[in-house]
Amino acid sequence: xxxxxxxxxxxxxxxxxxxxxxxxxxxxxxxxxxxxxxxxxxxxxxxxxxxxxxxxxxxxxxxxxxxxxxxxxxxxxxxxxxxxxxxxxxxxxxxxxxxxxxxxxxxxxxxxxxxxxxxxxxxxxxxxxxxxxxxxxxxxxxxxxxxxxxxxxxxxxxxxxxxxxxxxxxxxxxxxxxxxxxxxxxxxxxxxxxxxxxxxxxxxxxx
Amino acid sequence: xxxxxxxxxxxxxxxxxxxxxxxxxxxxxxxxxxxxxxxxxxxxxxxxxxxxxxxxxxxxxxxxxxxxxxxxxxxxxxxxxxxxxxxxxxxxxxxxxxxxxxxxxxxxxxxxxxxxxxxxxxxxxxxxxxxxxxxxxxxxxxxxxxxxxxxxxxxxxxxxxxxxxxxxxxxxxxxxxxxxxxxxxx
Numbered sequence: 001x002x003x004x005x006x007x008x009x010x011x012x013x014x015x016x017x018x019x020x021x022x023x024x025x026x027x028x029x030x031x032x033x034x035x036x037x038x039x040x041x042x043x044x045x046x047x048x049x050x051x052x053x054x055x056x057x058x059x060x061x062x063x064x065x066x067x068x069x070x071x072x073x074x075x076x077x078x079x080x081x082x083x084x085x086x087x088x089x090x091x092x093x094x095x096x097x098x099x100x101x102x103x104x105x106x107x108x109x110x111x112x113x114x115x116x117x118x119x120x121x122x123x124x125x126x127x128x129x130x131x132x133x134x135x136x137x138x139x140x141x142x143x144x145x146x147x148x149x150x151x152x153x154x155x156x157x158x159x160x161x162x163x164x165x166x167x168x169x170x171x172x173x174x175x176x177x178x179x180x181x182x183x184x185x186x187x188x189x190x191x192x193x194x195x196x197x198x199x200x201x202x203x204x205x206x207x
Numbered sequence: 208x209x210x211x212x213x214x215x216x217x218x219x220x221x222x223x224x225x226x227x228x229x230x231x232x233x234x235x236x237x238x239x240x241x242x243x244x245x246x247x248x249x250x251x252x253x254x255x256x257x258x259x260x261x262x263x264x265x266x267x268x269x270x271x272x273x274x275x276x277x278x279x280x281x282x283x284x285x286x287x288x289x290x291x292x293x294x295x296x297x298x299x300x301x302x303x304x305x306x307x308x309x310x311x312x313x314x315x316x317x318x319x320x321x322x323x324x325x326x327x328x329x330x331x332x333x334x335x336x337x338x339x340x341x342x343x344x345x346x347x348x349x350x351x352x353x354x355x356x357x358x359x360x361x362x363x364x365x366x367x368x369x370x371x372x373x374x375x376x377x378x379x380x381x382x383x384x385x386x387x388x389x390x391x392x393x
Binding site: 050052054056057058059061063079082083085098099103115154157158178180181182184186188 | 239252254256275277278293
């Protein structure tokens with residue numbers, strides 16, 4: 001074991017620095033290009049894998065589904081497993097369906113509004129310039145990362161930190177990591193991302 | 208050395224033997240689980256997930272999360288009392304939280320680990336309530352909860368599949384349009 005320890009430590013340190021995030025300024029050309037590309041993006045769709053970690057559990061809660069976005073402000077966010085859950089956003093209107101039933105919420109509307117702002121903001125890039133968050137930018141060989149911390153006290157009660165990662169190639173959304181005030185982490189991974197495709201209006205209006 | 212390990216394993220086994228209950232645990236000590244949860248109040252409902260950890264020392268930790276992953280509530284039951292670790296402002300009403308705490312203790316039959324609870328066989332006295340446990344084929348079937356004035360207060364129902372796996376547990380309140388339904392995630 002004593003012989004293996006240095007090798008193990010070397011492996012761990014290599015893995016830790018493989019990401020090698022370097023801080024970038026808001027005016028860095030890569031960030032300017034990210035803003036430009038996201039602003040010009042007419043549509044995007046892909047698969048979602050959401051992993052919720054609990055500080056006191058070994059198991060993670062995994063939800064899977066897909067999303068579709070079309071400019072301006074049209075979003076379908078759908079989980080198929082373990083519960084069917086669909087959010088439809090069309091301009092300022094928002095509809096929800098859970099397990100085959102359209103839901104009306106009262107008490108959690110404020111939370112849903114914030115969820116909407118975060119999801120849409122991460123997809124269309126508007127969260128980069130959202131004055132409610134203090135933003136820091138990082139980059140490595142393959143990715144760009146936005147580290148956002150809410151400034152508003154009410155928002156801080158809902159979310160502690162948001163980390164959004166984009167692939168440098170094509171500036172495609174790769175993952176979003178949300179840290180709750182309780183310290184629990186929700187990691188959303190995006191795969192099979194396709195941009196610039198025609199998405200029918202019904203996707204954003206019909207469950 | 209063998210003698211020492213034998214004594215040690217016996218010491219570990221003793222509390223488990225002493226605490227064997229006629230109706231088995233919903234979530235045994237040392238186990239974790241995530242349940243699909245539905246809270247219903249009047250015509251509105253809220254779905255999400257309830258993560259539960261029952262530690263070996265009978266500390267119970269629960270966390271309720273929305274489907275989008277937002278943490279709404281996290282509490283720990285330890286030494287006979289609940290401690291809130293995090294409560295989202297939209298849920299932070301004293302009456303509601305206390306009701307949830309009692310419901311969770313009932314759903315998981317965890318009141319039996321409260322030193323203040325009194326065991327009278329199928330009848331338990333806990334927290335100014337009498338709880339009648341109905342079992343069938345060695346499995347929990349239903350809890351009837353009555354107030355100290357013998358008025359029905361809550362009912363908890365348990366459903367199992369053919370293989371004996373718990374499929375659903377639901378607590379309903381007498382005279383109050385509030386219920387919690389939990390279904391283990393497969």
